[in-house]
Amino acid sequence: MLDAMEQLINGLLYGALYALIGGGFSILFGVMRRFNMAYGSTIMAAAYVSLIPFTRFQAPAVVMVLAGVAMAVLVGLLVEFCCFRFIQKGHELAPLMTTIGALIVITEAIIHATDAVGLRYPSPFGEESLEVGRFLIRPDYLAVAVVGLVCFLVIFWIIHRTRLGLAMRAVAERPEAAQILGVNLRTVNTLTFVLTSALAGVIGFFAAVTVGSARPDLGVFATGKGLVVMVLGGLGSLPGAIAGGLLLGIVEFQATWFLGATFRDIVAFLILFAILVFRPSGLLGSRPH
């Protein structure tokens, strides 16, 4: 029983990482009504580049995160330029495919540079689990949860308390009306990319820390989890991403504990199907899509 509780706690904390990934996807979808299938590889690129200050200069974690954020923003802007800018409205499948193309290119670049060998990633949060009473809690999961909370607070502040956020919400709700009222769509899109990419930089650091390596399959991992979380929580809904991420974390850990790895994925999909059948707009999504 206590073991299940321990899994529950760790699952909840790990879910924060999923929530962040889903959040990144959701913000972009909310504003641009399009998916960035290359978001996962942006996260991965950030993870790899953030390793460089550490291996070269023994830089502290903060510098690593900044390096990751810088790389992620760079990749994000490239993706925005190559994959989104020139696609006219009304072509829904095209940005899906261009970003898949970008995912392939970025992943291949990393595999090429590293021969697909995972690289050791340091953890500034200690290498042993914390003993909290009868439970072993992972310190890096705790850190992710705390940082995740801070990130979400910052994002909420940006979206609800700044002009950019106002513009983003306007574009999310009624793009044409927003344009008529003077919002520069291109600027908003670009800044949205910058925001989500900066988030991707932070996620990249924590993903690599929790996994323990910078690996070439981080991109697909993040993409898979991000999409599931978005669907669970509701497309474009930030609170939904939080709820969906935490739920996925809890469910996965419990399923692995009670049923083993084989059924963990099956359970996750069954829950996904259940949501799609009974509540297609997601846990906290508003509009049916």
Place this chain on the structure above:
Amino acid sequence: MDYVIAVASIIGIHALLGLSVYVVAICGQMSFGQQGFFALGAYTAGMCTALWGLGFVPALLLGTLVAALFGFVVGFPALRVRGLYLAIATFGFGEIVRLAFLNVRYTRQIGDRVVGPNGAEGFRHVRWVFDGGVTGLQYLGIILLVLAVVAGFFAWLDRSKLGAKFRAVEEDETAAAMVGINVTQVKVLGFTLGGAVAGLSGSLFIHYSTYIDHDMVALPLAIASVTYPILGGLGSFAGPLLGTVLLVSITEGLRALAELREFIYGALIIVMMIFRPRGLIDEALAQRVAGWFRLRRRTEPA
């Protein structure tokens, strides 16, 4: 020549997979799970010839039928979801099929071999083609014959009332319903046909490769199956065919460039989608080409 035959065989098999995504797409549903039906067809057909000693044609038929059945079943819950939700749900279906085959063990000792699906170790010894003395060229002929029949069916579909109903549903479901089209019927039929064609593709594949395992029907195949029709164009059945030829040729034809192939593949997708977001053979081009084949009319269509 052997090499060209091999590449043509893969093109033929994958073209069918691309067509299966196409038929579901033209009634407005983007399926990322056709590789699941592919797997169902492959395992079924493989068991037919390798385990139960049935002939090749019954194996193809059964593989197609089983996959079509699953397509029919999937078609109903698919009605409830749309767009990205459907894409994810269908990918989830594909993953469930894959995970199921990862765990299925159904083997029998035949002679000195252990034959049958064997979980993570895969399903080997499907040797109907090679033990039966069918040459590479002959099997390619079989693949192309099947492809021709399926393509012919889709050519007919593109021109028929049923095809028009499909595209009407893709264009605007509400309007289609208002003019009396049974949207449910159309969409479920789309999934059934998609499942059938993907199952046929898988049935042909396992006899070509003699082997299948869960790893071969995962995300990379899902991406490839969707890329063929989207790049090739959803305007006509020829779109997925063209897309398959293009993409497989890139992978094989540029072997000299080794690792750069993946880069080119990804970059090509990006570039092509920017310049032709509806694919190579989009609706406009399809209409124009169809116009060349139509008998001349005195009045121009609107």
Place this chain on the structure above:
Amino acid sequence: MRLDARIIMVALLVAVLALPGWALAFQNEGTLRIGGMWALSGGAAFFGKSSLGLATLAMDEINEAGGVKVDGKAVKLTMAAQDDACNAEQGLAAVRRLASVDKVLFSLGPTCSSVAEPVFGTLQKKLGDTSDTGLQLLFFTDTATKFGLAKLSPWVFRNTPDEPGMYDFIVGYLKEKHPELKTVMVSYESDFAHSSATWKGALEPALKKHGHHQVTEVVDWRWQDTEMGAQVTKLRKASADVYFSLTHTISTCASMKEMKRQRVRPKMIVGITSLAGTEVLINCPDVAEGIISPSNFAPITPRAKQIADKAWDKYKADSNIHSVPAYENVHLVKSLIEKAAIKNTEESLLDDRRKVRDQLAAVGSFQGVLGKITMRPESDAVKPRDVDKDMLLVQIKSSKWTVFWAPPSLQQK
């Protein structure tokens, strides 16, 4: 036509025309072509490239010494390497390219068992059987380890680790030298055939046979999993003496990190054969400290060290249990070519392959880098056309692989 449409059409044309590789003429100016299909891109690129490097090293050594004697003349070797990217469809095309476009005498590889399965499955099952339209290309595999692959065709020979034998030895060694270690816990990757086969086909039977150890816990995860908290917690509770982590580098690193976090410290940890290479030293040398792995190669003799150094310096190729066989195979086939009296012409290619194949089937024992290697005959009931060779146990110490145990013939003086 619009510009973009034209560009696309040209691209299509180029790609399609490039297909058959028109430019290749057969054996230009006195060369003999050998081939290999490996994973040179994608997730297994590390292993594929190492094999290519070691094979090229062997080929260069042969060429520098004058080449191969064919029909009284000295002929140089050239290498046609094809990338299968660990993908079955590409492998199926690559094998035909090697056979009929590159026209190689024999092929090394493939790297991935999932490519070897379909490729070997399409080879002829019975030699000279005209009703069998399988391919006729000789394969001398260096890496793909899955049990039973060589049985698929008489054209397949392998110089790969014998895992049932290795784990049988390890269990016996533990029973004899460390009888106080009685409990065993195991982890394996349920979606990676090599891993689950090592558990079910090699370790589990070995444990049953020796009857000394008690298996207190068996956990599994996916080979690309990132989170093993639940499984490691189960291992922590089992707290067995010996832990067999039959997992590849990615999940080994992730799970060993978790073991460290949860302070799980078995007295002995044994890994899978593929671990015995450089990947794990790059990824997680600290938490992998102490892991023992069965291997067929370690740079413990002067010659082995020389080869490993040369391979790295000249080709950036890692010498490990999977890549060194490629080196050994090229050298062996060179000597067999000279015995087989081949003609090395386009017309005689099939005959030549058959002659070399027959030589390989009858070779008996040959000299590998570390010691004697014996090719099992085709009549062998268990593993025909697979090899028996010396094994050693290597252990990670201070971020390096050191020898934990070596057979008397290899022990350093």
